[in-house]
Amino acid sequence: MSPSGMECFVGPLGGVGHRVPTVPIGEGRITVADLGEFGLIAALAARMPQGPGTVIGIGDDAAVLAAPDSRVVATMDLLVEGRHFRRDWSGPVDIGGKAAAQSLADIAAMGAAPTALIVGLAVPSDLPVVWAEDLATGLAQECARAGASVAGGDIAEAATIVLAVTALGDLAGAAPVTRAGARPGDLVAVAGSLGHSAAGLALLRAGLAEPASLVAVHRWPRPPYDAGPEAARLGATSMIDISDGLGQDLGHVAAASGAGIDIESARLEPDQALRAAAAALGGLDPLDWVLAGGEDHALAVTFPPGTDLPERWVVIGQVDEGSGVRLDSRPSGRLSGWNHFR
Amino acid sequence: MSPSGMECFVGPLGGVGHRVPTVPIGEGRITVADLGEFGLIAALAARMPQGPGTVIGIGDDAAVLAAPDSRVVATMDLLVEGRHFRRDWSGPVDIGGKAAAQSLADIAAMGAAPTALIVGLAVPSDLPVVWAEDLATGLAQECARAGASVAGGDIAEAATIVLAVTALGDLAGAAPVTRAGARPGDLVAVAGSLGHSAAGLALLRAGLAEPASLVAVHRWPRPPYDAGPEAARLGATSMIDISDGLGQDLGHVAAASGAGIDIESARLEPDQALRAAAAALGGLDPLDWVLAGGEDHALAVTFPPGTDLPERWVVIGQVDEGSGVRLDSRPSGRLSGWNHFR
Numbered sequence: 001m002s003p004s005g006m007e008c009f010v011g012p013l014g015g016v017g018h019r020v021p022t023v024p025i026g027e028g029r030i031t032v033a034d035l036g037e038f039g040l041i042a043a044l045a046a047r048m049p050q051g052p053g054t055v056i057g058i059g060d061d062a063a064v065l066a067a068p069d070s071r072v073v074a075t076m077d078l079l080v081e082g083r084h085f086r087r088d089w090s091g092p093v094d095i096g097g098k099a100a101a102q103s104l105a106d107i108a109a110m111g112a113a114p115t116a117l118i119v120g121l122a123v124p125s126d127l128p129v130v131w132a133e134d135l136a137t138g139l140a141q142e143c144a145r146a147g148a149s150v151a152g153g154d155i156a157e158a159a160t161i162v163l164a165v166t167a168l169g170d171l172a173g174a175a176p177v178t179r180a181g182a183r184p185g186d187l188v189a190v191a192g193s194l195g196h197s198a199a200g201l202a203l204l205r206a207g208l209a210e211p212a213s214l215v216a217v218h219r220w221p222r223p224p225y226d227a228g229p230e231a232a233r234l235g236a237t238s239m240i241d242i243s244d245g246l247g248q249d250l251g252h253v254a255a256a257s258g259a260g261i262d263i264e265s266a267r268l269e270p271d272q273a274l275r276a277a278a279a280a281l282g283g284l285d286p287l288d289w290v291l292a293g294g295e296d297h298a299l300a301v302t303f304p305p306g307t308d309l310p311e312r313w314v315v316i317g318q319v320d321e322g323s324g325v326r327l328d329s330r331p332s333g334r335l336s337g338w339n340h341f342r
Numbered sequence: 343m344s345p346s347g348m349e350c351f352v353g354p355l356g357g358v359g360h361r362v363p364t365v366p367i368g369e370g371r372i373t374v375a376d377l378g379e380f381g382l383i384a385a386l387a388a389r390m391p392q393g394p395g396t397v398i399g400i401g402d403d404a405a406v407l408a409a410p411d412s413r414v415v416a417t418m419d420l421l422v423e424g425r426h427f428r429r430d431w432s433g434p435v436d437i438g439g440k441a442a443a444q445s446l447a448d449i450a451a452m453g454a455a456p457t458a459l460i461v462g463l464a465v466p467s468d469l470p471v472v473w474a475e476d477l478a479t480g481l482a483q484e485c486a487r488a489g490a491s492v493a494g495g496d497i498a499e500a501a502t503i504v505l506a507v508t509a510l511g512d513l514a515g516a517a518p519v520t521r522a523g524a525r526p527g528d529l530v531a532v533a534g535s536l537g538h539s540a541a542g543l544a545l546l547r548a549g550l551a552e553p554a555s556l557v558a559v560h561r562w563p564r565p566p567y568d569a570g571p572e573a574a575r576l577g578a579t580s581m582i583d584i585s586d587g588l589g590q591d592l593g594h595v596a597a598a599s600g601a602g603i604d605i606e607s608a609r610l611e612p613d614q615a616l617r618a619a620a621a622a623l624g625g626l627d628p629l630d631w632v633l634a635g636g637e638d639h640a641l642a643v644t645f646p647p648g649t650d651l652p653e654r655w656v657v658i659g660q661v662d663e664g665s666g667v668r669l670d671s672r673p674s675g676r677l678s679g680w681n682h683f684r
Contacts, residue, residue, distance in 0.1 A: 069409075072406070076494065076506065080500045158502070
């Protein structure tokens, strides 16, 4: 019947403290069914402190958030267990952190500063409460890194875990940077890592744990949020969050802008960790992860020619009069990234 | 790996028109797997026209929406197949309409006007595209009724259908009406129907289709959105959307306000349709649906004593110095509503 959810949190206070006597001792054995809807919401809310921009947070029909710019930036990402994460490969703190990062990066990619998350969490009744609590911790930690907080949401029962994360953001007077403004002659630059998450996933699939830095990025990417507003200030003509792979996401920019993009492989030199992972996996070419791996949530931006870029921006190519994305002036199958439903 | 979703819509245009030649003829046989992520997004976007408050809609990393009040109201509701809807009991247009109504009503319950939805849709690969298209039609129709539009979202693959609907709204300068402001002496009033959805569900469970008006409300409730801002203008001291049942939701108001609420059964007379349904189901008491049935998404509001209420508001009780909700001055088990995870 009807959900209500986090917005309805006015139930028993104290979360896990409110165990019914029939529940076995031991944190890990308390399930969400034991705690019930309102007890679970209280337990999660306790791990997600309210941020300064939150006028009304968890506990009413809806949250009320400051939107000082008089415009609000909004996006949603879904994470489905078995598709976007595996509980045997990632712990709940990591999954919460990754879920938050994924949506918050989309806000940064418009040139905005993240302000809040609204989180929907569908879980099985037999899920241990500590798992959900750790997920909330991860959500809150990544929010804090981005300057945002969790302001509301909903919970529901489902056979497998589904996370729906809406992120909101504020443009602080800037014009939103879309995918459609790239012009021939513009520089193409990237802030953040490329290919690390894909390499980490390949390692996990092969049962390997090293290089650990790559596995860590796969489990919990750390997008460079402040690079988004910085790019807007620097005059970015277009911007996108690299979620599906550099080649595919730049393809969206090229298509939306009616331009071509040529990227230079020499500027995308895989780092030591990627080379080590490629060697460990039997001699793969690590450049493939850089070109087609998603989920690091780097930002790819086009800037007017001659823009003086701070050090973290790496110029990787140029916009031209053509169409689509080319590698060293040629079309390349190595640029294909992730697609759903295939 | 990474979702991207509606915010990434820059793929093949035209949706269903882009069939691959291997797909069997017949609308109903095209699946989301046939169409692919970007084709599906295009097909859905075509059914969800952009609203006037949408600065940037479907097609970028995030949407940008007008927030003229400099605050934004935000909420999310999850709908899980088999829990919140059944495909054999409700068609996709109804499910889309209901999903939208559920979240939009939470915006109205803060005293705000709905502006936009951000929709996450997790679906099986073999789902017919027409089902998803009809869902989008329902979402768009209910949005239009509320003065809002669908501005973005995400799609993903999942074994069962999960809908995550974030609604946003604008307060137009009004103070948000929370659950916490009810004061002893206030009137308790309701706008919208009570118990119709629960009666409709009971009819469906029994294999009955009449009274059809009740089944229709269960499939697609029609909350009185403009009653929310109207209540705020009339000086509402507290407000809640009835999603889990009148007794339970007024219990949230009582707890948050530190007050008691006494409702009078004589003011909650079940209407002719509810009486007919109760008779058809073997002599149930239809008042139980009115007291404990959720999902009609009526608004329950407390007003200062003596407030001159327009005709659609029905006074059903009064706030007092006590605690909890009472029926005719006594505690009653008939006031319990829906709970998750039990």
